[in-house]
Amino acid sequence: MAAGELHERTDLSDLLVERMKELDLSYRRLEDLCVDPASDEAGVEHQATEPLWKRGTLENLAKRRRIKTPDLPQLRALAAGLQLPLDQVRAAAGAQYLGIDTVWSADGKVRALVQGFREMDPEDQDKVIALMESRRRIRRGT
Incomplete structure (x- = not known):
């Protein structure tokens, strides 16, 4: 996919747009808020107050344009800026960039990461869920 092309999956883009509306955030304000909360830990190279998202990148993501796949510090920063749990942002990024549901x-x-779950027919989706349930029963000993 060339730069500027649209993503097939838009989970992270949709989450961004929805949350920006809920919080009444501009791209510039969100840029300021997108600081990795773990950045002050040892071994992290950037400054604690350095935003990891630029306004233009946030706008491109919101418009479903292709951007470089975000790394974990960027996802933590975006979760902080959007005031969302990291797991929710990671799940949306995994779906949009890797096709993992x-x-x-x-x-x-019980949670499972399944490549292409949304594209499976309902019978196969039920099999995945049944497998998850059976593993849970095995672990509980029931």
Whole structure:
């Protein structure tokens, strides 16, 4: 995919747009808020107050244009800026950039990362969920 082309999956883009509306954030304000909360830990090269997202990159992401795949510090920074759990932002990024869907059990206690889950037919999706449930029963000893 060439620069400027649109992504097929837009999970992270959609999450960004939705959350910016909810928080009434501009791209410039979100840029300022996108600081990695773990950046003050030992071994991290950037300064604690350095935003890891630029306004133009955020705008391109929101418009579903192709950007470089974000790394973990960038995802932590975006989660902080959007005031969302990191797992939610990581799941959206995994779906958009890698086609990996996060699938949860009915009770929300078991999670699986499944490539192309959304594209599976319902029968195969049910098999994945049944496998998750069976593994949970094995671990609990029931």
